[in-house]
Amino acid sequence: MSEQSERGVPVRESEPILEVRDLVKHFPLTQGVLFKRQVGAVKAVDGVSFDLHKGETLGIVGESGCGKSTVAKLLMNLEQPTSGTIRYKGEDITKLSARALRAVRRNIQMVFQDPYTSLNPRMTVGDIVGEPFDIHPEVAPRGDRRRRVRELLDVVGLNPEYVNRYPHQFSGGQRQRIGIARGLALRPEIIVADEPVSALDVSVQAQVVNLMERLQDEFGLSYIFIAHDLSIVRHISDRVGVMYLGKMAEIGTDEQIYEHPTHPYTQALLSAVPVPDPETEGRRERIVLEGDVPSPANPPSGCRFRTRCWKAAERCAEEVPLLAVPSLYAESESGAAHPSACHFAEERPVVAAA
């Protein structure tokens, strides 16, 4: 599968920097006050695999509750996966000792969604951005830290004179820049951004996304960019994975996903994106999905999307569709030849979005 998912990837280093295989995270549902017993599990992430290459941005999109943020937390080792592996440069980071994990943490950092809760209100900006150096003193000698912090603030476009200020003295966009500066402090190779712009104004979103792109070029970063905004993801991503209910529905380059989607869920998502041209907007065909996302504690059998899919057949209830290039396009050179977890994967003319 990994071979297939690499098809069409812009030519980069062949060896992936991060390999995620069959990642599963189930949160137990318990009952009882003192003596808890398990009555079920929320299958937040249920078998997700993907690769991340050096200098690449992998976008992950999906509805709320599809497991995007859990994937981010698993990648950051903030949650222990139920099963599956996350290999960073060939080393499985889910089974590391606390000591080895600290070293890995230097190379994988995170930018959080909500800039209002991701900065400690009792710490100054200088302390927040400098905290990585306190935790990893080997990165910067003590006397050098103040200068490094000011440098970082300058890199993310904030006035270095602001080191003594507190987060509540900044706007949302500025706070997110502070969060990015903290993420950059240890010079990581990978940044996991969990909806980094969802909480910001549209204009500020653009600035932060452009900043992230500039930093990627400057420092050779690889991004996992999680969002529910398809336009932003297309703008920043080299490859895009679409998640539905804890599983990857479709993965490919941005061109393949946006221009040649073969999974009905991706097609529905894209058809919902408004087009800024009123004429096209009036004529475009929208796929309106029925019903709600099923509960991840009790997902549908077979294909998880079948309860809301217009193509659903008996086979979908019995067989879990694998994430693979559809046989229809196996020999084809077209953009539709990318992994899609659907028994009836087929391109469908959708009005180009974004």
Next chain:
Amino acid sequence: MTGTPAIEGPDETAALAGAETEVERAEGRGPRSPGREPGERGQKGRSLWSDAWHDLRRNPVFLLAGLLIAFLVLISLWPGLIASQDPLSCRLGRSLDPSSAGHWFGFDTQGCDVYTRVVHGARTSVTVGVCATLGVAVLGSLLGGLAGFFGGMWDAILSRVTDVFFGIPIVLGGLVFLSMTGSRSIWTVVSFIVLLGWPQVARIARGSVITAKQNDYVLAARALGAGTVRMMVRHILPNAIAPVIVTATIALGTYISLEATLSYLGVGLQPPTVSWGADISAASQGMQFRNAPHILLYPAAALSLTVLAFIMLGDAVRDALDPKLR
């Protein structure tokens, strides 16, 4: 998915940014103009604590309470400053004498100078209040905070234990516990108050630690590789301590009145310790205060004023620290 316009390039970004009121530096790294200040505050950073102090200094309630408390602390430390006589030198011959020159508040049943006793009683009340509050705050926030931080079984046990303590009426508990002790000093009463008072603070501390723990900045610290101690001391403690301080300051006043209540009931402080509660109790026996109301009024007024001052202080502190009012 929500109609976000596509981001095309720096030109559009700059145009959008220009339309925005938010102070944001547009893409690129041009020179910074000194006029661009985030927020209306000055160049200097200001923490929430210094903001709270700033508010407090301008709050008349706080100033009044602070003045009263400063005076109380002063006479607790050096009662001789305003009362030169010995509170324990009593002559029955002067029993219930009304006020006179040199003895402004008159004499009580035992013939002791009421003014001197009221002044000397402040030390007892302030000591009990401050020590009990410190004990309750330290024990309560330690147990509650650890339970909230680690959760799981310890949390469940602590919650049930606090439930048990909440079921004990404090005055009844005092009657039962303290009547079993032979001689009671200030420290007996303080220990009793700490024993029954800590669950209240523990609950508050547990709740605010759980709230603080869920913030992304704690996750961010963990993602950086921060250890448990750093997370507790740098990230959770400073953000969880405010409600504990507020509860404790307000409780201080009630602990002073609790000491008086216990002494009034005869299970609190014993002579020769001078206590307002014990004096009130003595004054109300045998209905002497009908003929000589001063023996009841002065200690009662001192007690009320002290409790009021501490509760006003607690109120002002809460107003300054309550994030919902910010």
